[in-house]
Amino acid sequence: MKNPFFILLYIFFIIIILPVLLTIGIYKDNIFKEEVVQNKKIESLNIKVYNSKEDKVETMNLEEYLYNVVASEMPATFNEEALKAQAIAARSYVFYKMENGGDKIPQHKGAVVCTDHNHCQEYLTIDQLKKAHGQDWMEKLWPKIKKAVDDTRGKVLVYEGKTIQPLYHSTSGGKTENSEEVFSAKLPYLRSVDSPYEQGSPKLVSNVKISKNDFVNKFKSNDIVISDNIKKDIKILSRTEGGSVKEIKVGNKVIRGRDVRKILNLNSSDFEIKVSDNYVNIITKGYGHGVGMSQWGANGMANKGYKYDEILKHYFKGVKIEKKY
Template sequence: MKNPFLVFIYVFFVIIVIPVFLTVGIYKDYIFNEDVVKNKKFESLNIKVYNSRKDKVEIMDLEEYLYNVVASEMPATFNEEALKAQAIAARSYVFYRMENGGDKIPQHKGAIVCTDHTHCQEYLTIEQLKKAHGREWMRKLWPKVKKAVDDTRGMVLVYEGKTIQPLYHSTSGGRTENSEEVFSAKLPYLRSVDSPYEQGSPKLISNVKISKRDFINKFKDADIVLSGNIKEEIKVLSRTEGGSVKEIKIGKKVIRGRDVRKILNLNSSDFEIKINDNYVNIITKGYGHGVGMSQWGANGMANKGYKYDEILKHYFKGVKIEKKY
């Protein structure tokens, strides 16, 4: 290659064109660099998702991933404004994981998020959604979910310039919880607020009926001893601002309300225990941990005419909506 012009073309492509091409390609994917994630304005974004069902890390377009998350996490029959609020919360969850070492979490196996709903957000594939809801649902409601995601493309929730941890749950029972009363961290945007429009939720009020013997045995399995005089051995000592049981005395032990929820497999920690002759009735309000956005409350607000941004700013105090791309 002695021709100077050909040498110049070769050097130009090797040193300038190819590196630029590769760089542009990389920026379409998630780069495991916090500064890039925080400061780069993306046109699109690919992320690594650990598919727990397949035991495999997959590359997904973020917006396409969100179609399935929103369809899996919230009923597609909900008001479009509630679906938009859910889409922004779900997208914020991904960015929060990006900015806070999601790929370092052992369960993620190098990915930012996983498909295990007990650990991250629920994610059902198209095939699973079809099986769960049927073809008519896919024809009528799948486009509605996609539109909610598309209409909020690139939007995330931030507090003082940082993406928030956007917790959400099914039903609060009338008032959400302060984060520190359920989890360990006190976060300024996860404050207890009224959630008055949840009347449509099937889990707003629930009743569990159990025999006294089974009730005693369930606590016995948790190393808590009760005699036959249950009414005298149970006393709620304190409740959270949101109304959940904070501490309760069972027998001679004082335990947390969320421990009772786990022992008895209750819908929430907002419960009352009523003792009858042969049975124990446990009445619960709400479904889930109660922190952040109530999904049924969001739908209720939307049906009252509130827009997605108003819904989000009600449940997440002091936040702003930022468009990343």
């Protein structure tokens, strides 16, 4: 006669243990399948882009969208490490918009971002890039742009677990600006830092020469009255940590340096005004708002041997690079 103990153990295994093991196996398999599906979705992440020139919303693969953005925003002749830094900044911009209601912005018409460079990132189509640079550029430098994006695939900048607002500009003039000096928000990762390697920038220093009459009339059209004694009526009162004009007395008013930049159409808010007999000379340093990453500074750092992560962590304080997919 068979041992009753083994019979009972066999029945217990069949009734209790085996169903549990099968359930666990199915559960794990479902999780694996779900993860595969999720990863598959992320690997082919598509975004909605509002084409402002054609007034329509288009669905684009994020990485393919970034090829055109990087090619439009930064010279393809730049060092590969600078292009990689630009690619991560551009990708971070998209994720920031995705996480902060970019599709709710009226100008986007339901899309996450738009192609208007005054509102979002610069985006030129393949045909526009060919027209701007020629077929030789497409053959030699377009692959370089694509490689910079591909080599950083899925990587974004985060601060305390959240994707940052990755502002960037052409040239800082030697030092970047704190965000609150230019925009309303004070952000901990957008702090003023030195940008010493911008010597190659064609707009590192610029000189605008305006006749005294034109100078006076430009301000007059903005309800600012300047007397004939321009030298006496212009006085810089304060500067930002980055060196830009913060406040300036112009005639009968005290205004911001960035207002003067707008009125006179200057390259930046970091300027000096010199008055001669018949003309007003305005010497500006840098090009753009000056907050975040200097593109020419990034290229200068890359040419000095810095890698893309070192460049990004220099211009964006306290950030980490996170791989989203």
